[in-house]
Amino acid sequence: MSSPERPYIFYELTNSLCSKCLKKAEAKIIFQNENVYMLKNCLEHGHEKVLISTDIEYYKVCRNFLKAGQMPLRFNTKTEFGCPYDCGLCPDHEQHSCLTLLELGERCNLECPICYADSGPSKGGFRSLAEIEFMLDELVKNEGQPDVVQLSGGEPTIHPEFWKIMDLCKARPIKHLMINSNGIKIAQDKEFARRLSTYMPGFEVYLQFDSLKSEPLLQLRGVDLSETRRKAINHLNEFDVSTTLVVTLSKGLNDGEIGEIIDFALAQPCIRGVTFQPIQSAGRLEGFDPSKDRLTLGEVRQMILAQSSVFRPEDIIPVPCHPDCIAMAYVLKADGKTVPLSGLIGEDVLLNGGRNTIQYENDPAIKKRLFELFSLSQTPGSSSHAVGDLLCCLPRLEHPSNLSYKNIFRVIIMEFLDAYNFDVRSVKRSCVHIVHSDGRIIPFDTYNMFYRTGLDVAALSGRKTNA
Ligand code: SF4
Ligand code: SF4
16 A cells, blocks of 8 residues: 555745744645645644645745845844844844834724724824934934835824924935825825925825725725725826825735726826735734635735736746745836836746746846846835836837836735744845834834734743743
């Protein structure tokens, strides 16, 4: 009798967390039925099986998109309890802050059922100018010239000293400033939108935009914001304020609208891109079952390819800073046409589909410029130079002269790690960070798990002593 076979292929071993106690748990990555799963074992709470990707080939291709990490100018904590209990950034972190969030407070004019910050009209308050200045200065000490700073909340636009905060940011060497907004204030107050435009260039609105329909908005945000979104985009178009739409994707709710949302965004002059973020397990989200409700980066990428005629598989590629969690595609918009950047470059220069290897390894100049472009530290506003530089590396290529940010459109898939899909191998490369009120710079993923609510990470690490 032949030996029985495992019903899966074991790919690798990593460390995750038990979703119940948040203590470290060894995790096997396996391939089974076209999917990638994580099998975890907590000695106290038993086994867990979590869907990690619906695309085995893409999951493996991510390993080809690695680059040497860029470090911050300083680290903020010691390596003491082991990852992820030493954030941060601790000296073991592999990537500086490409994009840093700074929360202006907990107060919000919405109370979304999916809010990871648990914000609302009667929640918390606003940070003082002194606190915000301190946090900005700590970030500048880490980064020198922070690439992208995103003011978030709660809702940043309702902070009573919003314009002073914008000026504080602009007075510092921040390359690109964003506000992460639900758009209500921008919709209600045209003058507010006009004043935002005075912060251009180097400024962008990251506009919550989950659906073109009412029902998904009611479920995700608690109110039908269709009219609010329409008015906000009209105002942003009128003053040509660079805008990225942010779509929180929920399986079976709004994931059938991905293609329509891309087409809608491409038709709006002010919109420079769309970011799709699958819902993570955090905040007020109740009834979330990670075994069936999880949308993974791989699945969202497959949905974009299925629903949009703009992209081919080689157009949506892993971002080398953090390839497991971020994928990106660029589109050039000119003369009423839309052309994916990788379509201009050519498949031969990008991926060699059959072998799934990067073929431009032999051309360091192209590789360097491509990696610079496919980074969160670029915004559509800054990327026109990087796109131009890249295209100039490809001498036989015809491309629009006078390329500006208005010609650039970018689609991003950004997946965050939670207690279910947490992978210590991946989180060390996280480049989306958040400033803690005490000045630490913490990966956004671990912040929501441990540091937002101040869990005792020393105890979780198992290294706490009574001494
Ligand atoms: S996630 Fe990064 S900063 Fe946090 S403990 Fe791990 S290596 Fe350190
Ligand atoms: S998700 Fe954003 S808009 Fe909704 S309550 Fe939270 S902070 Fe406010």
